[in-house]
Amino acid sequence: MKKSITQLLWINIAIASFAVSASEISDKFSPYDANSNIEILYDDLDAVLKSSVLAVGHSTRATAKDFKASIGTRMKVRVNKLTALEGNRFFYEQFQDDDNQKLLEDIQQSLESVPSEVSLSKLNRDEQLAYWLNLYNLTVLIELIDMYPIKKIEDEFEDDETIFSKKILNVEGMSLSLNDIENEILFKNYDANPVIIYGMYQGNVGGPNIRKSAFTSNNVYDNLKSNASDFINSNRGTYSEGKSTFRVSSLYERKEMYFPEFQSDLTAHLSKYIHGTMSNYLKAGPTLKPNINDWKITDLYKSQKSRGMSTAANSAALMDSIGRTSGGAGMPGTGSPNLGLAAEVFADRGVTYGRFSPEQIEILQKVDQLRLENAGEVTITDIKSEDTETQTEEN
Structure with a gap:
């Protein structure tokens, strides 16, 4: 069906409006001060991540066993055996509590208000990078908590209206989406450096890890490289059993703007971090096939009910692995993270210059x-x- 001239005109106007909006975002957040030593404090976000993220450690490239139905039921849990044992987990279950959810929202609002204290243009590039990644990841957590308990989040990567495309943030008076942060700020301001993609938490097991600490200007590149190495040297990132085809995460297809010449650019990028047997497969020059997926949300147990199994999907086992905390919201024996510390840190912040040291x-x-x-x-x-x-x- 052909479009009328009027329809085409409105489409062109809409495209032009979007382009202007994107340009405005890039222009607004491109200035920086290379000599600045101003640092933003993230101790409240740090407290949340330390108490709520379960780090699983480096991948052993082991695959999960085929779970059998337990006695008394014909039901069994379906998992992606290739990736089920990998990826850091976040304690989404705890954030069904309104107070804990509000804690994250308060931290988010505090981060959005940073430019009212000091313009982002007064910060150096590393400080800006840490800021945008922390705001991005915290926002993903908040949006997924609002949807929880959700088992798989594949639709959030395919539909037009997703948590990544919605204008849900306001920084320096400008409405931003998560896609705006990535495409118009991070991609353009950091020379399309592919290591950036490993700092943007996506919420699914098949994506880059959520870390147990906030990014800072001092650790941002070391942590990005660490995340890159963890991901690439895991079944979530790369996997091959032969010489002709080398499987890689579908993440790379979604982030193909970082790899203009997809096969050669991605091969060169992976070669910087990959080691072990998979390195030998990659050196053989195979065709890269971006078909590794795991859309399961990175929660601990609620989206995957225990059926009597003693596995990583078992709630009791997961509660043991995250450890018992004390004080605040995590009294001994509760299995809850110590979010009381984060709440205290946030409450102690002053209204003015709350994210800067006394000297600053x-x-x-x-x-x-x-x-x-x-x-x-x-x-x-x-x-x-x-x-x-x-x-x-x-x-």
């Missing part, structure tokens, strides 16, 4: 004072701390 606050306040006195813009890097000034005078 002093500098920021001096900057504000100079700005008022001079009625002009003064960059943070123009101001030295008193300690730095004293050392300079002594030298």
Whole structure:
């Protein structure tokens, strides 16, 4: 069916509007200060991740056994045997509690408000990268918690209206989606560096790991490379049993903009991190086939009910593996994560400059004072701390 001239006109207007919007996002968040030493604090997010993420360790490339139905039932749990034993897990079950869910939302709002304290343009590139990845991952968690208990999230990667495409964030007065953060900020500001994809948690077992700590400017690239190595050297990332075809995660197909010449660029990228037997298969120059998938949400047990099995899907086994915590929300014997610590950390934050150290606050306040006195813009890097000034005078 042919479209009318009017329909085509409106389609072109819509495309142009989207392009302008995308350009505005890129332009707004591209400036940075290479000399800035301002650091954002993430101790509240750290507390949540440390208490709520179960790290499974490096992949052994073992495959899961074919689970049998237990006595008294004909039902059994279906799993992806290739990847079922891999990938860090998040304690989604605990966040069905309204107070715990609100804790995450409060942290998210606090991160969104960072630019009201210090413009992102005053930060260096590494600091900006850590900020965007933390905001991205926290938002994915919040959106999936809102949908939980959901077993598989495949639709969120295929439908037009997904948690990744919705304009659900507001940073410096601009509405953003998760796709905006990736495509218009991270992809463009970091030279399409494929290591970035391993820092964006997708919520499924077949995606990059959620880490037990927040990204910071000091650890961001080390942690991205660690995630890349973990993923590539796991069954979730690469797998081959022969020489002609080399299976890789469908993640790489969804992120193909990072690999313009898909076969050669992805092969070169994988070669930087892969080791062991799979490295030998890759060196043989096989065709890469992006067909490894595991859409199961990275929860602990609720989406996959125990049927009497003593496996990683068994709730009791998982509760033992995450460990018992004490204090706050995690009293001994409860099996709940210690979210009380995160709540206390968040509550202790001041309204003004809440995510910056006392030393940085002093500098920021001096900057504000100079700005008022001079009625002009003064960059943070123009101001030295008193300690730095004293050392300079002594030298």
